[in-house]
Amino acid sequence: MKTYQEINDRIASGKAVVMTAEEIIDYVEGKGLEAAAAEVDVVTTATFGPMCSSGCVLNFGHSKPKIRMSEAWVEDVLAYTGLAAVDVFLGATQLRHNDPANMYPPGEFRYGGGHVMADLVAGKELQLFALSYGTDEYPLREIRTYFTIDDLNQAVMVNPRNCYQNYNVAINCSDRTLWTYMGKLEADCKNANYCSAGQLSPLLNDPLYETIGVGSSVWLAGAHGHVYAEGTQHAGGGGRNEYDVPTGGSGTLALSGDMKQMSPEFVRGVSLVGYGVSLGVGAGVPIPILNPGVLKRCCIRDEQIVAPITDYSSDYPNATGKVLGHVSYKQLKSGKIDVDGREVPVGSLSSYSKALKIAELLAAEIRSGDFLLSQPYAMLPADTNMKPLKVRDKTT
Amino acid sequence: MTETVTKKLMLFFPKCECEKPIIYHLVKDYDLVVNVFRAKVTPEEEGYLVLDVTGAEENIDRAVEFVGTFNVTINAAGKGVTWDPDACTGCGHCVVHCPTGALHISDRATMEVAFDEEKCIECLACIRVCPYDVCASAF
Ligand code: SF4
Ligand code: SF4
Numbered sequence: 001m002k003t004y005q006e007i008n009d010r011i012a013s014g015k016a017v018v019m020t021a022e023e024i025i026d027y028v029e030g031k032g033l034e035a036a037a038a039e040v041d042v043v044t045t046a047t048f049g050p051m052c053s054s055g056c057v058l059n060f061g062h063s064k065p066k067i068r069m070s071e072a073w074v075e076d077v078l079a080y081t082g083l084a085a086v087d088v089f090l091g092a093t094q095l096r097h098n099d100p101a102n103m104y105p106p107g108e109f110r111y112g113g114g115h116v117m118a119d120l121v122a123g124k125e126l127q128l129f130a131l132s133y134g135t136d137e138y139p140l141r142e143i144r145t146y147f148t149i150d151d152l153n154q155a156v157m158v159n160p161r162n163c164y165q166n167y168n169v170a171i172n173c174s175d176r177t178l179w180t181y182m183g184k185l186e187a188d189c190k191n192a193n194y195c196s197a198g199q200l201s202p203l204l205n206d207p208l209y210e211t212i213g214v215g216s217s218v219w220l221a222g223a224h225g226h227v228y229a230e231g232t233q234h235a236g237g238g239g240r241n242e243y244d245v246p247t248g249g250s251g252t253l254a255l256s257g258d259m260k261q262m263s264p265e266f267v268r269g270v271s272l273v274g275y276g277v278s279l280g281v282g283a284g285v286p287i288p289i290l291n292p293g294v295l296k297r298c299c300i301r302d303e304q305i306v307a308p309i310t311d312y313s314s315d316y317p318n319a320t321g322k323v324l325g326h327v328s329y330k331q332l333k334s335g336k337i338d339v340d341g342r343e344v345p346v347g348s349l350s351s352y353s354k355a356l357k358i359a360e361l362l363a364a365e366i367r368s369g370d371f372l373l374s375q376p377y378a379m380l381p382a383d384t385n386m387k388p389l390k391v392r393d394k395t396t
Numbered sequence: 397m398t399e400t401v402t403k404k405l406m407l408f409f410p411k412c413e414c415e416k417p418i419i420y421h422l423v424k425d426y427d428l429v430v431n432v433f434r435a436k437v438t439p440e441e442e443g444y445l446v447l448d449v450t451g452a453e454e455n456i457d458r459a460v461e462f463v464g465t466f467n468v469t470i471n472a473a474g475k476g477v478t479w480d481p482d483a484c485t486g487c488g489h490c491v492v493h494c495p496t497g498a499l500h501i502s503d504r505a506t507m508e509v510a511f512d513e514e515k516c517i518e519c520l521a522c523i524r525v526c527p528y529d530v531c532a533s534a535f
Contacts, residue, residue, distance in 0.1 A: 048485065050527065183489050184525050191492045268485065270527045280485060280528060333504060335491075345492040349527070352507035353486035 004375040007041045007288050011366055011373070016041040018366045020359035021200050021287075021298055028299050037292040042366050042373065045202040045298075046219075046358035048282035049195050049350030050270045052181065053161035053232055054092040056117055056259060059153040060128065062086060063145070068138035072130035073097060077116050081130070085138055090116060092279035106179040106274025114279030115269030117157070120149045121221070122264040155259040157220065157267075161231040162283055165203035165250035166307055169194045169327060169346070171339065174313035179274020183349055185312055189339055192309065192346045197355035198302045198329030202285035203251045205298045207244035209236060211287050213376025218255055219284035219362045221266035224371065225257025236382040243304040244297060249386050255283060266358070282354055284362035288373050302329035309339060319388070398452040404514075405460070406471040406534065409443035413466050419447075426459040427451055433518040434476055436535055444535040446476040446518055476518045476534050479511040483530045490522040490531070499531075 010016040017040045019027060024043050028036045058079070060069075068085040072078075076097040079088035094113035101107050119126060125146050134141045149155050170182035171192040178185040183193045198204070206212045216227045230236075235249025259267070266282035289295045308323040315322045327337045333352070336343050365371040407418075414437060422428045428451040437443045449456055463470055479499070486509045490499045498515035499522055502508050522531040 049487070183527070184493060193489065268528055271529060272527050273524055278527075333507065335501065335504070347487075347489045347492040349487055349489055351485045351487040353509070356506055 001291050002041070002289065004288060004373055008372050010041050011371070012369055014367070014369045016366055018042045018044060018363045020356070020363055021045045021205050021300075022356065022359070024295070025199070025299050025301055028295065033292050033296055037289055037295040040289045040295065042363075043205065043287045043289060043295070043298040044284055044359040044362040044366070045200055045205045045287060046282065046284040046355040046362065047163055047197040047201050047350060048266065048354035048358060049197075049280060050181070050272070050278045051159050051162050051281050052093050052278045054117070054157065054159045054279040054281060055113065056090050056120075057083075057154065057156045057158065058088050058090060060086040060088075060147070061151075061153050063140060063143055065140050066138045067130060067132045067140035067143050068135055069130040070132045072128065074116050074128055075111070075119070075126050076129075077111070077113050092117060093276055095277060101276075102274065108273060109271045109275070109277045111269070111271075112277030114277050117259070117279055118264065118267050118269040120155060121259055121262045121267040123148055123150075149260055157225075157257050157259050157262070157281075158228075159220075159231075159255040159281065159283075161233060161252045162255045162281070163202045163231070163253040163285065164196070165201070165207070165252065166246050166305070167194065167196050167250070168310040168316070169307050169332065169337070170312045170316070171309055171324065171344070172313045173311045173324075178312055179272070180312050181272055181275045181278070182312060183272065183347065189342065189344055192337060192339070192344050193349055194307060194329075194332050194346060195349040196307065196329070197350055197352055198305055198333065199300055200352065200355045200359055202283070203253070204245060204300055204305055206287055206294070207240065207246070207297055207300075209251060209380040209382055210294055210297075211290065211376070212253065212285055213380055214378040215374055215376040216285065217372065217374045218253075218257075218286075219358065219365070219371070220255050220257030220262070221281055221283070222263035223257035223259070223261035225255055226374070227253050227376070228256045229254040230380050233386055234380060235384055235386040236380055237385045241304075241306065243300055245300070245305050247306075251380055253285075266354070282358045284358040286362060286366060286371070286373055302333060305329045307332070309337075398454070400450055401453050401456065402448050402450040403456055403472070404446070404448050406473075406476050407445045407447075407463065408469040408471070409445070410467055411441045413468055414441055414443045416466060418463060418466065418468070421462065422449060422459050426455045426462070428455060428459055438535070444476070475513070477516050477520065477523070477531060478534070479522070479531050481511070483528060484509055485528050485530075487527070490526050493521045493525045495519055495521065
């Protein structure tokens with residue numbers, strides 16, 4: 001049994017024993033659970049993939065004379081200005097002005113909010129254009145200028161939903177090609193796509209939310225960030241398999257971090273033909289080994305994690321809840337799965353190799369004493385389900 | 397008997413050379429087997445051609461010399477499609493859409509993605525499906 005304080009003391013003195021969620025599997029098998037739990041302080045988990053629910057809050061500082069921005073565009077991508085005078089929120093899936101979208105399907109979606117965020121972190125010079133209705137204290141009506149992330153007072157990434165605990169495997173049973181947020185799906189089940197780091201994924205290593213909660217410190221694209229809330233669509237209730245992997249709803253995390261500390265390698269603009277733009281981002285979450293139970297759940301393997309195969313031509317868009325079967329991440333990572341006796345090649349949208357790199361980077365930071373854990377001040381709910389949006393008449 | 401070899405070439409034809417039957421001479425005069433992957437004439441009437449030539453090595457060398465007598469730029473590295481290893485996230489989305497296995501997972505334990513240029517037939521599928529704009533076409 002260890003406390004957060006004891007683990008942090010060991011980290012600060014450079015003596016912490018840290019392993020990735022991949023390394024720990026064989027280690028515990030060789031050493032035994034109890035002995036390993038006494039020895040290991042932290043297990044690092046990670047994920048990298050498109051996270052559509054991402055954006056950033058930027059503060060530009062005041063121009064002379066001042067402006068209260070009522071509409072603003074960064075590189076022609078609309079930012080939300082319903083905040084204070086020079087604060088904006090820029091969302092990852094916002095398209096660049098005049099992008100034809102799916103007018104001639106499937107659209108290319110070359111540039112949008114996710115690309116602006118990636119360019120910001122990469123230190124590129126970007127254009128700001130803003131309009132205002134003008135007020136007594138903010139007289140300027142229009143501004144066009146150029147800036148880099150260094151010119152901003154704050155640039156804070158927010159991911160209202162990140163680290164999805166488990167996700168669908170997308171397939172297409174129809175007779176035409178589909179272009180989705182799960183990538184290109186050929187007709188007649190000719191390929192399938194998944195999106196999870198499997199055995200490295202944060203919430204699959206802490207499936208019962210024993211250590212990851214609101215206030216936990218995380219590694220977000222190279223910055224030291226934290227979990228600021230349960231993620232949107234967090235559904236901690238619902239079924240679990242024998243390894244506590246969710247079979248129905250899944251947990252999610254809301255993360256935030258300082259973009260000025262981020263590395264461009266882990267903040268990437270995403271263009272998905274036929275679907276839109278998004279942000280590819282990498283997150284690492286450390287799990288404190290408080291007791292053998294926590295460690296046991298960190299030993300989850302790809303073969304124990306199963307994901308539902310979902311038809312994106314009908315069951316997904318119509319929300320029927322029907323699945324075509326289940327496959328394990330071991331099968332998915334082999335590159336081929338069996339669907340109704342047919343061998344189907346699989347690809348993915350998330351990157352296991354990047355997740356592995358993040359888990360290793362985070363482990364190295366913790367070992368060197370540069371990254372401390374924080375005890376959550378509220379745990380994630382484990383009994384909530386996702387509500388659908390009902391279309392109904394006004395009740396009063 | 398001399399050994400036959402295959403070489404990939406990318407040729408760029410400026411406007412003035414676009415109408416010359418160069419491929420005909422490669423086959424007829426130098427006894428080469430020609431496999432064209434991709435050809436394009438731009439609205440400016442410039443032409444790009446990516447092809448494999450198979451034949452005796454000295455014939456290929458002589459043929460390249462012959463092509464060089466025209467105002468044609470020869471890129472013997474034949475890189476009509478490029479893949480940027482530093483930009484690749486290793487997501488693997490392109491892998492199932494690549495018809496030849498040029499883009500492939502080189503290690504299933506770490507899921508690293510690699511590009512085998514020799515196998516690329518320049519179908520351009522990866523350029524469309526890569527979410528991270530990692531693959532590019534020279535034309
Ligand atoms: S152009 Fe076609 S063959 Fe070449 S790497 Fe891309 S998908 Fe594969
Ligand atoms: S789709 Fe793009 S980023 Fe993903 S593995 Fe292929 S080249 Fe790399």
